[in-house]
Amino acid sequence: FLCSELFVPRLNGIHRYLWLAGWNESVHPLHWHLMVKRKIVVTEDPDMHLVCTDQAIFVKPLPISLLNYHVYLHHLSNHDTLSAAARGFLRTYSRLVIHESDFLLAQQHYLLPSSMKWLDWSLLSAQFTVIPINSVNRRYRYGELRLSRLNLIYRVWCGRLMYFRLHRSYTAYFANQYKGSLVLFAYTTVIHTALQTMLNAEDSCLNLVLCRVSLWFGTLTIIFVVISVMFQTLYLLIVFLFNLQATL
The missing domain is CATH 1.10.287 (Helix Hairpins)
Incomplete structure (x- = not known):
């Protein structure tokens, strides 16, 4: 279950070209995306987390299991690849949800548990912020990724038509x-x-x-x-x- 929630095989497969699609650690808070007229779109695909277009940014909800210390201790701590992906994912949320307005937006879009309080999140995210960049999955060394650039990378270097087809006709x-x-x-x-x-x-x-x-x-x-x-x-x-x- 955790593997399907956290692994990003497609992005790791094109990691050497990700510099074409985004900047290192460039993650804007949720309210900023509304300021630039982007919609916050929920996705359950970790490979689409923080992928953006001019009109939208895709964000994967924070799995409740990652907030459980016992889950981390028994299922993540002894799995280097999985724990690196989890640390990278949590680190992105420390940048997505900075202000209380971001926190409320996250709850409105079902990205964070509705039962969580702002004070609890503030204390928790402070721990995510100090996660060292060299300890995370290499995908998370980059932040937001442009979908148009990912599609281009897939066409040129992967021999595929596109990374994700946004248009259905x-x-x-x-x-x-x-x-x-x-x-x-x-x-x-x-x-x-x-x-x-x-x-x-x-x-x-x-x-x-x-x-x-x-x-x-x-x-x-x-x-x-x-x-x-x-x-x-x-x-x-x-x-x-x-x-x-x-x-x-």
């Missing part, structure tokens, strides 16, 4: 993927329009230079659009086949 997924392409298309359109306007000038020398620039820029734009469409089509096919295989 093709429409929503590809609408999010095409945002960057639309911005690039807008900039390209503005540049083409500016070049066309400048070509209408009467300066022949300037027109000669602009003609060459326009020719090269137009050619590169066409090549880019063709490659982009081919790539997006291929990627859509791969996503479809991956999902089809998963359902068989």
Whole structure:
């Protein structure tokens, strides 16, 4: 039971690349996430604990068993890997819940037991704060991790489509993927329009230079659009086949 609650095999598997997804020990308190318009989303997957997007942060509730000294003494103290994961997890909570407002938010989202009092938590979290960083699971040497970066790491270095699929439909997924392409298309359109306007000038020398620039820029734009469409089509096919295989 404790293994499924604490082990983070996926994140440990890509630990060497986690610097791309987050900063060392960067964990903000819960109230801060509300300040930057993020939702607090409960997850039971330890691999998703402190994974965030622009709109949400995933937080795993604190298992009550970790607050029981007898459980720690009999099940964790003699298991180095498990105890390191437990220490790292508890250490994150000492940074998530700092103020009483964080404590109330944690209880509202069922992250902490409703029967616990603020004073009790203050005394308890003070012990978690002093846990040395070199004694925790290596995943917890990093704090919050960007989901978009984790997905990128999985695509490039793991040969997988994504770490976690946030969108449950093709429409929503590809609408999010095409945002960057639309911005690039807008900039390209503005540049083409500016070049066309400048070509209408009467300066022949300037027109000669602009003609060459326009020719090269137009050619590169066409090549880019063709490659982009081919790539997006291929990627859509791969996503479809991956999902089809998963359902068989």
